[in-house]
Amino acid sequence: MTLFKKIIDRQIPANIVYEDDLCLAFRDISPQAPTHILLIPKQEIRSMADVRSGDQTLLGHMMVRASEIAATEGLSKDGYRLVINTNENGGQSVYHLHIHILGGRALTWPPG
């Protein structure tokens, strides 16, 4: 079982900022920006590389929620970044798909 599944199941604590039937959002334990939230599906999808066409509604739902959470956090006007690290080269460390919502400062580009 992944760490994020344990957060969904309330086996380990997290600072939860949003929850509905399909997804959960909580603050990253090691924030890389003033606002750093992780948005995860409750369904256990390992990575973007494991997404199937049947996941379309769920992923669309999460993108809309990501925009709403960013707005709630006051990030919309100045801007923010959504990141999905995928597998080894993408720098993924937790194998439960998650969208990073990063904001509150000017973010550099390109990534390392």
Ligand code: AMP
């Ligand atoms: P990634 O490297 O894209 O797989 O991102 C995993 C993220 O999970 C990292 O930004 C970690 O800081 C974060 N993380 C790890 N453990 C926890 C935790 N217990 N609560 C919240 N965030 C966590």
